Amino acid sequence: MKIALLAGDGIGPEIMAQARRVLDALELPGLELIEAEVGGTAYRNHGHPLPGETLASARDADAVLFGAVGDPECDNLERHLRPEQAILGLRSNLGLFANLRPATMFPGLENMSGLKPEIARQIDVLIVRELNGDVYFGEKAMRVLEDGRRQGYDVMSYAEDEVRRIAHVAFRAAQGRGGKLCSVDKANVLETSQLWRDVVTETHADYPDVELSHMYVDNAAMQMVRNPGQFDVIVTGNLFGDILSDQASMCVGSIGLLASASLGERQTEYGTFGMYEPIHGSAPDIAGQGKANPMAMILSLAMLLRHSLGREEDALRIEKAIAATLEAGVLGGDLGGSAGTAEIGDAVLERL
Amino acid sequence: MKIALLAGDGIGPEIMAQARRVLDALELPGLELIEAEVGGTAYRNHGHPLPGETLASARDADAVLFGAVGDPECDNLERHLRPEQAILGLRSNLGLFANLRPATMFPGLENMSGLKPEIARQIDVLIVRELNGDVYFGEKAMRVLEDGRRQGYDVMSYAEDEVRRIAHVAFRAAQGRGGKLCSVDKANVLETSQLWRDVVTETHADYPDVELSHMYVDNAAMQMVRNPGQFDVIVTGNLFGDILSDQASMCVGSIGLLASASLGERQTEYGTFGMYEPIHGSAPDIAGQGKANPMAMILSLAMLLRHSLGREEDALRIEKAIAATLEAGVLGGDLGGSAGTAEIGDAVLERL
Ligand SMILES: CC(C)[C@H](C(=O)O)[C@@H](O)C(=O)O
Ligand SMILES: CC(C)[C@H](C(=O)O)[C@@H](O)C(=O)O
Numbered sequence: 001m002k003i004a005l006l007a008g009d010g011i012g013p014e015i016m017a018q019a020r021r022v023l024d025a026l027e028l029p030g031l032e033l034i035e036a037e038v039g040g041t042a043y044r045n046h047g048h049p050l051p052g053e054t055l056a057s058a059r060d061a062d063a064v065l066f067g068a069v070g071d072p073e074c075d076n077l078e079r080h081l082r083p084e085q086a087i088l089g090l091r092s093n094l095g096l097f098a099n100l101r102p103a104t105m106f107p108g109l110e111n112m113s114g115l116k117p118e119i120a121r122q123i124d125v126l127i128v129r130e131l132n133g134d135v136y137f138g139e140k141a142m143r144v145l146e147d148g149r150r151q152g153y154d155v156m157s158y159a160e161d162e163v164r165r166i167a168h169v170a171f172r173a174a175q176g177r178g179g180k181l182c183s184v185d186k187a188n189v190l191e192t193s194q195l196w197r198d199v200v201t202e203t204h205a206d207y208p209d210v211e212l213s214h215m216y217v218d219n220a221a222m223q224m225v226r227n228p229g230q231f232d233v234i235v236t237g238n239l240f241g242d243i244l245s246d247q248a249s250m251c252v253g254s255i256g257l258l259a260s261a262s263l264g265e266r267q268t269e270y271g272t273f274g275m276y277e278p279i280h281g282s283a284p285d286i287a288g289q290g291k292a293n294p295m296a297m298i299l300s301l302a303m304l305l306r307h308s309l310g311r312e313e314d315a316l317r318i319e320k321a322i323a324a325t326l327e328a329g330v331l332g333g334d335l336g337g338s339a340g341t342a343e344i345g346d347a348v349l350e351r352l
Numbered sequence: 353m354k355i356a357l358l359a360g361d362g363i364g365p366e367i368m369a370q371a372r373r374v375l376d377a378l379e380l381p382g383l384e385l386i387e388a389e390v391g392g393t394a395y396r397n398h399g400h401p402l403p404g405e406t407l408a409s410a411r412d413a414d415a416v417l418f419g420a421v422g423d424p425e426c427d428n429l430e431r432h433l434r435p436e437q438a439i440l441g442l443r444s445n446l447g448l449f450a451n452l453r454p455a456t457m458f459p460g461l462e463n464m465s466g467l468k469p470e471i472a473r474q475i476d477v478l479i480v481r482e483l484n485g486d487v488y489f490g491e492k493a494m495r496v497l498e499d500g501r502r503q504g505y506d507v508m509s510y511a512e513d514e515v516r517r518i519a520h521v522a523f524r525a526a527q528g529r530g531g532k533l534c535s536v537d538k539a540n541v542l543e544t545s546q547l548w549r550d551v552v553t554e555t556h557a558d559y560p561d562v563e564l565s566h567m568y569v570d571n572a573a574m575q576m577v578r579n580p581g582q583f584d585v586i587v588t589g590n591l592f593g594d595i596l597s598d599q600a601s602m603c604v605g606s607i608g609l610l611a612s613a614s615l616g617e618r619q620t621e622y623g624t625f626g627m628y629e630p631i632h633g634s635a636p637d638i639a640g641q642g643k644a645n646p647m648a649m650i651l652s653l654a655m656l657l658r659h660s661l662g663r664e665e666d667a668l669r670i671e672k673a674i675a676a677t678l679e680a681g682v683l684g685g686d687l688g689g690s691a692g693t694a695e696i697g698d699a700v701l702e703r704l
Contacts (some may be wrong), residue, residue, distance in 0.1 A: 084540045114577040118467050137488070140543045151511040154548030156487055159503040186591075188436050190491045195504030219595045222602035225466040225577065239538075242570045243595060250574035286456055 001270060001309060002032045004061035006054065008039040009083060010282025011292035011341075012067025016296035018345035019065060019301045026305075026314050034061060037088075037160055039083035039282070040071025049074075055093055058275070062268040063308035064090070066277035083282075088136065096262035096275055097132040097162070098169045099241065100303075103248040105279040106257060106326055112335055113253030115225065118264060122206055122229025123252055126177060128170040129241025131262055133162045134192070136238045156192050158237065163199040170235035171207040178232035180211045184220045184240055196237060217244070224248055245279070255280045256293035256334035257322075259300035261307055271310040274351070276300040286333075290340045293332030296324055298348060321351040353622060354384045356413035358406065360391040361435060362634025363644035363693075364419025370646035370697035371417060371653045377704055378657075378666050386413060390442075391634070392423025401426075401438040405697035407445055410627070414620040415660035416442070417653060419627035424636055440488065442654070448627055449484040449514070449615035450521045451593065452655075455600040458609060458678055464687055465605030467577065474581025475604055478529060480522040481593025483614055485514045486544070488590045508544050510589065515551040522587035523559040530584035532563045536572045536592055537559075539683055548589060553584060569596070597631070607632050608645035608686035609674075611652040623656055623662040628652040638685075642692045645684030647674055650700060673703040 003023075007016035042328040043049045049069065058064045069083040079085065090096070104124045105113075113120035132206060138155030145151050149290075167183075174181040183200045185193035197214055200334045215223070217240045223230060224247050236244060247257045259281040266273040278296030286292055306315035330347040331337025339347070355375075359368035372385075388406040395401045401421065410416045419564040421435040431437065442448070456476045457465070465472035490507030497503050519535075535540040535552045537545035549566055556564045567575070575582060575600050588596060593642045601610045610631040630648030638644055651674060658667035667685070682699040683689025 037475040060442060079540075079546070082540070088541070114468060114471050114579070115466050136541055142543045142547060145511065149511045150547060150551075151509055152544035153507070153544070154542045154544050155505070156508055157503055157505045159497065159501045161501060176373060188431075188434070189440070189488055190504070190506045191663045192504035192506050193496045194431070195494060195502060199502075200462075218598040221573065221595045221599040222607075225602040227466070240595075242538075243573045243592075246570040247573040247577060247599070255574075287495055 001030055001062040004058045004064045005035045006035055006038040006064060006066045008067040009071045010043055010068055010070040010284045010287040012282055014292050014341050015294040015297035016067045018341060019297045022298050022318060025349055032039050038086045038227055039069030040074045043074060043081060049081060049083050050089040058090060058094060062270060063304045064275040065304055066275050068282035070282035086204050087212040090275060091131050091262060092137060095264040096201040097130060099129040099131040099167055100261045101245040103252045103258060105252055106172035106329060113251055115251050125231040125248060126173055126214060127241060127245040127248060128173060128233060128235045129245055130166040130185045130237050133158050158192050158195055160199050163196050164203055167200045167203040170233055174210045174233040179209060180232035182213045182215055182231055182234050184215050184217050184234055184236040186217050188216060219243060221247060224251060234325045249279050254335055256332055257295050259296050259303050261303045263307060271308045274308045276304040290342060291333055292341050293334050294341050294344055298322060317352060324351040331349060353382055356409045356412040356416045357385055357387045358390040358416060358418045360419040360421040361393055361423045362636045364634055366644050366693050367646040367649035368419045370693060371649045373697055373701060374650050374653060374670060377701055390438045391421030392426045395433060397428060400406055401433060401435050404439040410442060410446060414622060415656045416627040416657055418627050420634035422634035442627060443483050443614060444489060447616040449482060450518055450615040451481040451483040452613045453479040453597040455604045455610060457604055460679060461606050465603055467603050477583040477600060478525055478585045479593060479597040479667040480525060480585060480587045481520040481597055482589050485510050486590035510544050510548055512551050515548050516555055519552045519555040519587060522585055523562050526562045526585040531561060532584035534565045534567055534583055534586050536567050536569050536586055536588040538569050540568060570593060572596060573599060576603060601631050606687055608684055609647050610650050611655050613655045615659060623660045626660050628656040642694060643685055644693050645686050646693050646696055650674060669704060673700045676703040
C-alpha cells in the first residue's frame with residue numbers, strides 16, 4: 001500500500017503532520033509513504049507548482065493525501081505557474097473526475113453556521129461534482145479581436161460519456177444514502193446543461209430505486225439557504241459544483257471540518273484510486289503558528305482509508321475519534337475555541 | 353411618458369393589476385400605458401413568447417414594467433419558444449446590460465431569513481449584474497462529435513467594452529452608497545474572468561474614492577452566508593450574477609419583496625430607459641387565487657419611477673407606503689401572513 005503525501009503551502013505541512021501521526025497510530029501493515037512537493041513550495045524549489053516527479057509519485061501511489069496550496073507571493077505569476085494550477089493538473093492528469101464533498105452538521109456545532117440552528121441542523125448532503133470537464137478544461141484564450149478590443153474567452157462543454165460516468169457515481173451514492181438525487185444545471189440557458197439534463201435522465205433508467213429531480217443552479221443556491229435539509233445527494237458540473245459546495249460548507253459553518261475525495265476510474269488492489277483534501281485553503285495568514293485546525297485533514301485521511309484502501313473500520317475509528325474530540329469541547333480557533341494544531345492532534349489520538 | 357406593461361404568466365396579471373392601481377393613484381400627467389403579451393400567454397395567442405409587436409411596444413416606451421413569465425405547460429417546447437426566452441430576448445434586443453438587484457433587509461422581517469437574525473439584519477447589498485453577455489449569449493450548440501458522442505457546447509466570453517460599461521455603472525452606484533465595490537469572478541480558472549478583473553481594475557482609476565476588492569465566486573457564495581453585511585456593491589458577470597443575486601435574495605428571506613431594474617444605455621426625456629420586474633417568478637401553483645404578494649411588483653414600479661421617469665419623490669412615497677404596510681403587519685403568505693393580493697394593494701394605497 002502506497003500513499004503519496006503532498007503537504008503543499010501555508011498551513012498544509014502543519015495539518016499534514018497531524019494526519020500522519022494518526023496514520024502512524026493505525027500501524028497499517030506494509031504501508032509505504034512518499035512525500036512530494038506541490039504548490040508555491042514546489043515552484044520555489046523546482047520552478048513549477050506541479051513538478052513531474054510529484055505527478056509521478058502521485059500516479060504511482062494507491063492514493064494521494066493533499067494538504068493545501070496557495071501562496072500570496074505567487075499571485076502575480078503567469079497563470080500556469082500559480083499554485084492552484086497544481087490542483088487542476090493533478091485532477092486532470094490523474095483522471096480524477098468525481099469529487100465527493102459531503103457537508104454534514106456535526107452535533108453540537110449548529111451555532112457555528114450562519115444559518116439558523118434549526119435549519120443548519122438538517123444539513124446532510126453529499127455534493128458530487130464533476131471535476132475533469134466543463135469550462136474549467138475547455139479551450140481558453142485572452143485575445144485581441146480584429147477591431148482591437150481585448151476579449152477573454154472560455155469554452156464550456158460536456159460530452160455524454162463525461163456526464164454519464166459522473167451520473168453513475170451519483171446514483172450509486174444516492175442508493176447508499178437517502179435514495180434521492182438532485183441534478184443541478186442551467187438548462188434554460190445552456191446547451192451544456194441541456195445535454196447534462198438529458199444524460200442524467202437517461203442514466204436514471206438504471207436506478208429506478210433512486211428519486212431523481214432537476215433544479216436550476218440559481219434556485220439551488222437559494223434552496224441551500226432556505227432549506228438545505230431537502231437535499232440528499234446533489235450532482236452537478238465542475239463550475240456549479242465549485243460554487244455550491246463552498247456555499248454548502250459554509251452553511252455547515254465549520255469549513256475546518258470538511259473533507260473531500262476526488263476519485264478516478266482506476267481500481268487499485270484495495271479500492272478506487274483517489275486524492276483526498278480538506279475543503280479549506282492554505283490560510284497563509286495563520287501559517288507556521290500552530291493554530292490551524294487539522295480536523296478536515298484528518299477526516300480526509302479517513303475518506304482515503306474508506307475509498308482507496310478499503311479500510312472502512314479504520315475510517316470509522318477516525319471519524320468517531322474526531323466526533324468525540326469535538327464533543328469534549330476541544331475546538332480550534334475556527335470554531336471559536338483555542339486548541340492548537342498539535343493539541344487537537346493529541347486529543348484525536350487519545351480517542352482513537 | 354409611456355410605460356409598456358407586460359404582465360406575463362401565472363401570478364403576473366394579478367400583481368400587475370395592483371401595481372397599476374398604485375400608478376393610477378399617482379395621477380402622473382400625460383402618462384400613456386400600453387399593455388402587451390409576453391411569455392406562455394403570448395406563445396398561446398401568437399405562437400411566440402416575445403411577439404414582434406410586444407418588442408416594438410417595449411422599445412417605443414420610456415420604460416417597461418414586467419410581471420413574470422414561466423408556464424409548466426410550455427416546458428417541453430423547443431428552447432426558443434419557452435417563456436424564459438422572452439426575458440432573454442427583451443434584455444438583448446433592448447440592450448439592457450445593467451441589472452440592478454438590491455437586497456436589503458426590511459426592518460421587522462429578520463426572522464424570515466434562513467440566516468441568523470443578527471447576520472441577516474446586516475444585509476444591504478446592491479448586486480450589479482451584467483446582462484447582455486457571458487455564456488448566456490455566446491455561440492451554443494448541441495452537436496454530435498465525429499466519434500458519434502453527443503456534446504453540449506456554450507461559449508463564455510467578455511470583451512473589454514462590455515466589462516467597462518458595467519464597471520462604470522457599478523462604480524457610480526458605489527459612489528452613491530457606501531463607497532465599496534467588490535468584483536466577483538473566477539480569474540484563477542477563466543480567461544473571461546481574468547479580462548473582467550483587468551478591466552474593472554483599470555476602470556477603478558476613474559473612481560479613486562471607491563474602495564475596490566476582488567473575490568472568487570466560490571468564496572463570494574460562502575461570504576454571502578457567513579457575513580453578507582461586508583458587501584456594499586457587488587459587480588459580476590451574467591452567470592455568477594444569476595446565482596449570487598438569487599442567493600442574496602434568499603438571505604434576505606422575503607423574495608416576494610425584491611425588485612430589480614435592467615437598464616440600457618439609451619437616455620429618454622426623463623431618465624434611463626429600463627425594464628423593471630420582481631425577482632420572483634410566475635408561481636403557477638398559486639396563480640389565479642388572489643394569494644400572490646404584489647409588493648415586489650409595486651417596488652419594481654418604484655424603481656421604474658426613479659430610474660426611467662426621474663420621479664424620485666414618487667418612488668420614495670411608494671417605498672414608504674410598502675414599509676408602513678409591512679410594519680402594520682399586513683403580510684402576504686410568503687411572509688407567513690394571510691393577506692391576499694388585493695388586500696395588500698388596498699393597504700399600500702391607503703398609506704400612499
Ligand atoms: C483552486 C481552485 C482552482 C479550485 C477550483 O475552482 O476547483 C478550488 O476552488 C476548489 O474548489 O477546489
Ligand atoms: C429565466 C432565466 C433565463 C433568468 C436568468 O437566468 O437570467 C432568471 O433566472 C433571472 O435571473 O432573471
